[in-house]
Amino acid sequence: MRDLLAKYGRIAPLRADEERALIGLATTRRSYSPGTALIVGELDEPDQLFIVDEGRLFASIDLPGGERAITRLYFPGDIIGTANIPFDKATHSITVCSDAALYLFPRGHLAEAFSSLPRIAAIFYTFAAMENAILHDRLVSIGRTRGVSRLAALILEIAARQSLLHEPAGDCFRLGLTQAEIGDAIGLTQVQVNRLFRELDKAGVIARSDGWISIVDKPALIEIGQFTDRYEHLDLSWFSEND
Structure with a gap:
């Protein structure tokens, strides 16, 4: 969670209540090995979001003919899964590419943070x-x-x-x-x-x-x-x- 605070703090120094809100997004921390598919596009419901604490991951889309396009890289401090928030099915897959530790939380927690702390929403938008x-x-x-x-x-x-x-x-x-x-x-x-x-x-x-x-x-x-x-x-x- 330290890296998330450091990343958001690059835009504007975070106040104590904003730090508490970000830390309070998630309490469950899990470890994942390389090759683990966190989200499989078109199959998983996108309610679950993740904060990267350690490791690297990527988003990808499978193409006709068995090829794959990697569209985004995830680093410590990133929130994963936000691109899927408006949809009832995941739009892309998320794969672990190095040993990773992630915090898990439902997307509703993000909406609550945005409602109570507009600056968090502005930083997120940036x-x-x-x-x-x-x-x-x-x-x-x-x-x-x-x-x-x-x-x-x-x-x-x-x-x-x-x-x-x-x-x-x-x-x-x-x-x-x-x-x-x-x-x-x-x-x-x-x-x-x-x-x-x-x-x-x-x-x-x-x-x-x-x-x-x-x-x-x-x-x-x-x-x-x-x-x-x-x-x-x-x-x-x-x-x-x-x-």
């Missing part, structure tokens, strides 16, 4: 808007850029997400995805992803070691990925801390 912008950027990247640009943009997206909770932002981190999963996120095959990693490594833009990625030349990687950090370029002038 992050939802950012996540929509990030998804839009990735869709444009997949449709209009070369494979190496897509991979560079994804590496930078994950680095930006890491920086929300870790300051100063580090340029050495685990991607937390297999090469097959990376391919599903950027519309490439596992073989293509492997080749492009080697290309970036050989160019001296990144370095890899035991599952870790180091960004060696960030300006060059940003240029290759045509990347905009949506978490850095925020206009919070409309946001009132007195509501």
Whole structure:
């Protein structure tokens, strides 16, 4: 729950009553192993929401022919399942990709927090808007850029997400995805992803070691990925801390 408070606190310092409301969303904490399907699209009722305490997860949609598209990545501090709230059936699947610990709560608790504390709703909306912008950027990247640009943009997206909770932002981190999963996120095959990693490594833009990625030349990687950090370029002038 610490990471959720830290993430929301990046938008505006949280008051004591707001921290209590967020902590009170859930009391049940469970652990999950990699490969666990938390939600199976079109099958599960979407009443259950999750707060990521540890680990990584992703949202995906199964495509005709057995292929899969990964649409969103989840990190500690994220709330999972909110995109399903308006519907009676889940719109996508949620899968655990590394050992994870999650807090569980019904979606009604979120509505109660929004009603009693409007600033929580405003912060939530801000992050939802950012996540929509990030998804839009990735869709444009997949449709209009070369494979190496897509991979560079994804590496930078994950680095930006890491920086929300870790300051100063580090340029050495685990991607937390297999090469097959990376391919599903950027519309490439596992073989293509492997080749492009080697290309970036050989160019001296990144370095890899035991599952870790180091960004060696960030300006060059940003240029290759045509990347905009949506978490850095925020206009919070409309946001009132007195509501």
